[in-house]
Amino acid sequence: MAETRTDIAVEAAAxxxxxxxxxxxxxxxxxxxxxxxxxxxxxxxxMVEAALVASDAYVAxxxxxxxxxxx
Numbered sequence: 001m002a003e004t005r006t007d008i009a010v011e012a013a014a015x016x017x018x019x020x021x022x023x024x025x026x027x028x029x030x031x032x033x034x035x036x037x038x039x040x041x042x043x044x045x046x047m048v049e050a051a052l053v054a055s056d057a058y059v060a061x062x063x064x065x066x067x068x069x070x071x
Contacts, residue, residue, distance in 0.1 A: 009048045014040040 015029045018040055022028075029037070 006045075006049060006052060009052060010041050010045050013044040013048050017044055 014037065018029045018032065018037075
């Protein structure tokens with residue numbers, strides 16, 4: 001399965017969220033059940049998608065516009 005930019009960002013966000021909010025006695029991301037990881041991915045996906053849309057819009061606005069007309 002080819003991973004998209006969104007899939008990679010969701011995985012990174014879910015792992016970062018888990019690792020920064022877990023208690024020391026809780027499992028690390030790698031030790032967590034697949035069900036837990038799937039639930040966290042589903043939780044962060046809308047935020048990641050919104051962030052990527054905003055980032056794309058920001059980058060697109062910063063790029064120079066091609067000039068139309070006389071060459």
